[in-house]
Amino acid sequence: MIKQSFKALGTKINLTIFDDVSDYILVETRRLVTNYENRLTVNRDHSEVVSINQNAGIRPVKVSLDTFFLIQQAVQASQLGLGFNVAIGPLVKLWQIGFEGAHKPEKKAIEAVITQINPENIILNKAQCSVFLTKKGMALDLGGIAKGYIADCIKTIWLKNHIKSGIIDLGGNILLVGQHLSDNQAWRIGIQNPSDLRHKVVGYIRTSACAIGTSGIYERRLIVGNRTYHHMFDSQTGFPIENSLASVTIVSKLSIDGEIWSTIAFYQGLEAGKRLVESLPNIEAIFITKQNEVVLTSGLIQRFDSVR
Known part of the structure; x- marks a missing residue:
């Protein structure tokens, strides 16, 4: 059995593989997590998502294929109109709950931000692999979907490396790989x-x-x-x-x-x-x-x- 724990994606990552394998698979897994975090975070100065948000109302932004696919999944879920909204970024930033500066905003500020969080104002161009937020002030926030997508990517790597039993834990989001150690349990x-x-x-x-x-x-x-x-x-x-x-x-x-x-x-x-x-x-x-x-x-x- 091998284990690794580290902080990323704004949470604690716990990886456990019950097979007798080399540590290299965990090194590759951590590299994958870091790669996605660098592309998707909105809490740093530079990332693909930050670039999309900075160019809201200005121009489309070309992104990597993986990032485009994830945003496409998020937009499709948002357009169901059932409560998931990848365009929620301006509202999250306004309240800042969970971050320094958290506060209850004034009603006028909330009303202004609501005009900026319509997912129908996201244009995806598959041929160009680009994302365009059509209104100034819009912002994507993938915090409600990214960890799940990354966990699925980790599982794909593990299965390709013939991992038969493991647990992927991204801040409490659990993905079980293969069978329990006891085959009949x-x-x-x-x-x-x-x-x-x-x-x-x-x-x-x-x-x-x-x-x-x-x-x-x-x-x-x-x-x-x-x-x-x-x-x-x-x-x-x-x-x-x-x-x-x-x-x-x-x-x-x-x-x-x-x-x-x-x-x-x-x-x-x-x-x-x-x-x-x-x-x-x-x-x-x-x-x-x-x-x-x-x-x-x-x-x-x-x-x-x-x-x-």
């Missing part, structure tokens, strides 16, 4: 309790290789007076989403799907979100409310072990 993955300390769980799911991704309000918060604001925004209001949910965990084949659908299901709320997930093939969900109620979609009822 399912993977057993803990689901975080959003109202408790880190690493406390509400229960475990038993599963074959899959992706497990969570959207929740427990990671980044802003407290103003007696109000707590989280970092998951409603594009219609410009404020954090308000409903009964504390977190949504999606179980899916691809990690990128977990990122997209956990965001959408959280936005939709418990009842509508559950109905939506039940309608999707090969997607399951665990909803946890602010009152610590755990609600499962039908495919997980027999696979979830509560610790309560």
Whole structure:
């Protein structure tokens, strides 16, 4: 077994391979993560996404094929109109929740920014491999999808190198590779309790290789007076989403799907979100409310072990 942990993508990366293999595969994996971070980050002076944002309302920007494909996936998810929005960047920057300078903006500032976050104003040119944000002030934010995409890319590399058993953990977004060490035993993955300390769980799911991704309000918060604001925004209001949910965990084949659908299901709320997930093939969900109620979609009822 070999392991590696490091910080990247604004979080902690934990990689575990249970096969007896050389460390070189982890070196290659870390190089891949660094390469994607350098292209996709919005928290540095230079990256492909920063260049796209800086040229909003000015001109299209050519990007690498991988970056174009990821943005294309994000735009398609955004245009569903269900709550995922890759154009949310100006709103994230305005509130700054989770960063130095976090504050509740004035109503006029929020209203102004809402005009800049319409994903329909993103033009993709596949032939030119270019991205154009048509309105000045627009900005992409791939934070809600990039880790899932990168995890899937890591898995592809591992499988090409004949890795038979491993765990890719990008800040709590889990992607299981291959079989559990015990051939006849399912993977057993803990689901975080959003109202408790880190690493406390509400229960475990038993599963074959899959992706497990969570959207929740427990990671980044802003407290103003007696109000707590989280970092998951409603594009219609410009404020954090308000409903009964504390977190949504999606179980899916691809990690990128977990990122997209956990965001959408959280936005939709418990009842509508559950109905939506039940309608999707090969997607399951665990909803946890602010009152610590755990609600499962039908495919997980027999696979979830509560610790309560």
